Amino acid sequence: MAKQQLNNGDKVKITTVSNDNIVRSITDFKVVEYTIPAGCVAAYYPETNPLVPLESTADDCGTPTYKSIAVSIEKI
Structure with missing residues (x-):
């Protein structure tokens, strides 16, 4: 989160x-701090199926490959 300059509650676009x-992205996801390895993100399905x-x-x-896909995160 620090590397991306994100804080708890920030809204992001995940692509x-x-x-x-083919551009596959979802918007308006809320950042929640959680202890996971650096460089990883976690999200729920089916919200992230797209x-x-x-x-x-x-x-x-x-x-x-729902459990392991590469994504980028952009603060909105």
């Missing part, structure tokens, strides 16, 4: 980092 030229490309699946089992 998927992908190489298929971030996951349907063709993005795990290599070993073919399930959607």
Whole structure:
């Protein structure tokens, strides 16, 4: 949060980092401080389903990659 200059309660836009030229983003998410590893974010589904490309699946089992996708966060 400090690196992104974010504070508890700030509103953010979350966007998927992908190489298929389709913008997938969700807005108006509230920042809540929580102890997790640096560089990680956590969010609830199904609210964040729009971030996951349907063709993005795990290599070993073919399930959607809901648990691990790259995103960028922008304060709004």
